[in-house]
Amino acid sequence: AQRVTQPEKLLSVFKGAPVELKCNYSYSGSPELFWYVQYSRQRLQLLLRHISRESIKGFTADLNKGETSFHLKKPFAQEEDSAMYYCARAYGGATNKLIFGTGTLLAVQP
Amino acid sequence: GAGVSQSPRYKVAKRGQDVALRCDPISGHVSLFWYQQALGQGPEFLTYFQNEAQLDKSGLPSDRFFAERPEGSVSTLKIQRTQQEDSAVYLCASSPNRAGGNQPQHFGDGTRLSIL
Numbered sequence: 001a002q003r004v005t006q007p008e009k010l011l012s013v014f015k016g017a018p019v020e021l022k023c024n025y026s027y028s029g030s031p032e033l034f035w036y037v038q039y040s041r042q043r044l045q046l047l048l049r050h051i052s053r054e055s056i057k058g059f060t061a062d063l064n065k066g067e068t069s070f071h072l073k074k075p076f077a078q079e080e081d082s083a084m085y086y087c088a089r090a091y092g093g094a095t096n097k098l099i100f101g102t103g104t105l106l107a108v109q110p
Numbered sequence: 111g112a113g114v115s116q117s118p119r120y121k122v123a124k125r126g127q128d129v130a131l132r133c134d135p136i137s138g139h140v141s142l143f144w145y146q147q148a149l150g151q152g153p154e155f156l157t158y159f160q161n162e163a164q165l166d167k168s169g170l171p172s173d174r175f176f177a178e179r180p181e182g183s184v185s186t187l188k189i190q191r192t193q194q195e196d197s198a199v200y201l202c203a204s205s206p207n208r209a210g211g212n213q214p215q216h217f218g219d220g221t222r223l224s225i226l
Contacts, residue, residue, distance in 0.1 A: 004152075034214070043113070044153070044201065044217040086152050095166040096205075097143060098215060100152030 002026050004087050006101035013077050014109050021072040021104050023061075023087030032090035033070045034098070035061055039083045047072075047085070057081070077108045112136070114218035116202050122224045123192050131187045131221045133202030142185050143215060144177055145201040153201050159185060189223075197225045 003026045013019055025031055035047040048056045050063045050070060061072045070087060084105050088098040115134040123129050135142050140161055145153035146169075156175065158166040161182035170177070174192075179185040189196055199222050203215035 006152075009150075036217075043219045046214040046216075049214060088152075091155075095143075095158040096141075096213065097155040097158055097166065097169075098145075098153070099155070102150070102152050 002028055002089065002091060002099055004089055004099050004101040006085075006087055006104050008104045009102070010105045010107065012107045012109060015079055016076050019072075019074045019077045019081070019106065019108075021085050021087075021106065023070045023072065023101060025068050025070065025087075025089050027065075027068050031063070031070075032096075033061075033063060034088045034090070035059070035070075035072050036086045036088055036100075037083050038086070044086070077106075079108045079110055082106055082108045114202055114204055114216050116200075116218035116221050118221060119219060120222050120224075122226065124226050125192060125194060127192055128188065128190045129192055129223065131189075131200050131223070133185045133187070133218060135183065135185070135202070135204030136206075136216055137183075139204035139206050139216075140182075141205040141207065141213075141215075142179060143203045143205075144185070144187050145203065146171075147199040147201055147220070149198070156187070156200075192223075192225045194225045197223055199223070 005024045033050045037047040038044045086103045087101040142159040144156040147153040155169040159179040174190045176188045199220040201220045203217045205213045
């Protein structure tokens with residue numbers, strides 16, 4: 001079965017420190033990978049997707065097929081980055097349903 | 111424009127009751143997904159519609175769960191004879207086109223269902 005693993009339930013850093021949220025996926029062909037974010041009292045929203053290779057709010061994520069990883073990084077954390085982050089891959093086929101990891105809560109301390 | 115709208119936001123029901131959860135996708139979106147999110151977990155896929163056709167219901171946990179989208183817009187997720195393990199947040203998401211390709215899904219706020 002296809003799986004997405006986020007090993008850390010909680011990541012606490014100080015403002016200005018670098019951030020890396022880990023995500024690994026089970027290997028299967030060419031994955032379509034996403035990071036979704038949920039800020040307090042807001043809905044789940046797309047942060048970035050690997051195919052667009054863009055940087056959103058200072059975050060980047062590089063697909064490493066050799067390590068089957070798609071870690072989310074930001075060089076300098078801001079307090080407003082505090083949120084729940086979910087890594088997801090599209091299952092593909094007829095539905096393109098998403099398979100999510102269990103999420104990592106990022107807490108940025110002042 | 112308006113995003114995905116779900117109602118009710120909160121639903122409390124007694125075990126054994128039937129519940130119905132509504133999703134209004136973004137206007138014109140072809141694809142509609144339902145997910146179930148248990149406490150401390152990521153969302154898990156339940157079912158998928160392309161317009162009015164339910165193309166994938168592989169994630170529905172039992173035959174007590176039923177979903178429909180009769181006119182290809184609004185969708186309803188119905189749970190019959192609810193049980194305590196049905197307590198979760200139910201998320202609806204839509205995307206513009208047919209499934210396939212790297213299309214982001216737009217999520218609603220979810221319905222938090224509590225079964226007593």
